[in-house]
Amino acid sequence: MIIMLLNKFLVSEQGQYFRQPHIQNCNCARCKRKKYDHEYYLKNKEKILRRIQLYRQNHYLDYLQYRRDKHRYERYGISEIDFQRLIKQQKNQCAICHKPFVGTPCIDHSHVTRKIRGLLCKKCNLAVGLFEEKGIEFAKAIWQYLREENQGFHWLIERKKPDGK
Secondary structure: OEEEEEOOEEEEOOOOEEEOOOOOOOOOHHHHHHHHHHHHHHHOHHHHHHHHHHHHHHOHHHHHHHHHHHHHHHHHOOOHHHHHHHHHHOOOEOOOOOOEOOOOOEEEEOOOOOOEEEEEOHHHHHHHHHHHHHOHHHHHHHHHHHHOHHHOOHHHOOOOOOOOO
16 A cells, blocks of 8 residues: 655555656646657657758768767777877787787777776787687697697698699
8 A cells, every 4th residue: 555655756555666657737847848849759750850860871970980989988988089099009000919900909908807908900809808718728729739730631631722723
C-alpha cells in the first residue's frame, strides 16, 4: 500500500520508491517544454529529418573527427593536442618497428594500469594485444616456429619462380 507522495515519487510502506506516471495536465516548465518539443517534432518531422540528413552530409568529416576526439578523450584521457604531441615525440614512427605511421596510429595502453605506453602501427598493436593476452610462452612459441622455418615442410610446396615459370 502506498502511504505518501514525495517529490513526484510514490513511497510504499516498505520504503520503496516508485516513479509517478507522467501527468498529462502537468504545468511545470519542464513538462511544458517537453510537450511543446514533442508536438513540434510531430508536426515538422519530415523537415527536421531532411535538415539533419543534409547537415550530416555537409559536415561528415567534421563529425568523424569529433567522434574520434571524443572517443580518445573518454577512453584514454588525452586531447587532440596531447595526441599530436605524442606523434611528434615518436617522430611519426611506430614505437616497435620504427616504420612511419600510415593513417591514424593506435594508442597502446596497459589494460591493468590504464597508462599509455606509446603509439603503434596497426600490425604491432595487434601483435602486442595477442602476446599480452596469450602470455610470454606464446611469443616464445612463435619465435621458435620462425627460427625452425628452414626445417619445416617447405619442400612439400612447389614454388613458382617470380617470372612465372
